[in-house]
Amino acid sequence: MTSARPKPVPTPETRHFWEGARDHKLLLQQCGQCHHTYFPPRPFCPKCSGRDVRIVPASGRATLYSYVIGQRPMPGFEPPYSIAVVELEEGPRMLSNIVDCPQTPEALVLDMPLEVTWQALDDEITLPQFRPTQGDPS
């Protein structure tokens, strides 16, 4: 399985995130000093500069913070496609796509509940994506 989308290349600072994603685990980091939970990954806390950082799993629950609907066909992107910023239950925000629903302003409502779903680009890289919450979120 391959996709034409631009593929991330992990670095030492981010490898755990992409290994987690391959196993369908959304991983954040938390500072042992000030307890700030953050994303994107880095081996120190962006709030207090502490290096005592642990990897914590996210619930996968999120809400839709903002988005646009792209209209231009590009390799790996068939229009219309949402480009969305989601706010994770734990606080951090990330860019993603909202899938498994119509790519329309009517279906994509700000603050709607979302859950993580996974799109494998190849054997190494799996992208976290989000979809409207379907029933039991656990």
Added chain:
Amino acid sequence: MKRGGIAIVGAAESTEMGVIKNLSQTGIHCDAALNALQDAGLKASDIDGVACAGEYPVNLALQLGITPKWLDGTYCGGCSFMLHVRHAAAAIEAGLCNTVLITHGESGKSRIGYYMGQNLAPTSVIGQFEMPYAPFMPANLFTIPVLRYMKQYGLTQEQLAMVSVVQREWAGKNPRATYKEPITVDDVLNSKMIAYPFRILQCCLVTDGGGALILAKAERAQDFPTKPVYILGTGESCETPLISQMEDFTTSKAFRVSGKQAFDSAGIKHQDVDHVMAYDAFAHLPIYALEDLGFVRPGEAGAFIAEGNTAPGGKLPVNTNGGGLSYMHSGMYGMYALQESVRQMRGTAPAQVAGARVSVCHGVGGFFGASGTVVMSNEQPG
């Protein structure tokens, strides 16, 4: 920095604008530089400081035959040139150099020798965490915050469309503008959707072009043939190269920090301002700029613009060249905003604001990533 201690003594845009087939990006830098030197009545050998973005300052110096004592290659997108003005003013005042040339050239449409300074490798943070989700085009990323703003403040699609309508009105007065025909709100809302909710008439042009500025100590300003434009105050800041990591999608932290520094150092209040350039790669940006610079309260700028306050005849003329939406936009628009502020202060703008004494020129770079603000005046503070 001393208010008004440094002046812009040379300013010019590239000879051609729009589509430039006979020059590379480097060539456009040099063309603009030669025009600015001519404007200031200087030779390249008179320049001892160089700054540029989208070009390697070392190459700029070689091309033009300059032996600089000071270089600045700060690159942070379209507002880089506002930062260059700030850095150059500080360097001249500190005695590091005397006469600084700042250049911009961009083959944004023709892509001849096109170069961009940002790390977009698949190992970069943006390459790993944003590019897999969005074709890397400004229209797909710079625009994302606006739906949150609309929900928060009730900004309407019609108000957002009015930004384009008003700027086209200014462009109609500018013979050099790419688009001059008047447009209506309906024209905007019925134009081709690019990335909902942005239509093509709410997105900047894609052109080739350039510009250059020359700065020197204000006490030398009378040695030059043009009317000096004094730097009253400046500001700069940045927030994030990733749009998703912007702290609050209804306001730019970089705008607020940069704007406050510029106003404070200039020692001006909002009622002192006669003219504003608010970098408009997309229609929402003047709305954010007017609020974050403090001209109106949060949530008020959409109505302020829609009611005609920034239009010809309005109380606060904004983007009087037609802006990136109608004048030109090669990718890094900040230099053209600076050029229009200089023209307004010299009294030579095609759509001249009568009696204008103070201009605020506010830039953004890299999708709300960075910001720079320059306050200029044609009167030297006492």
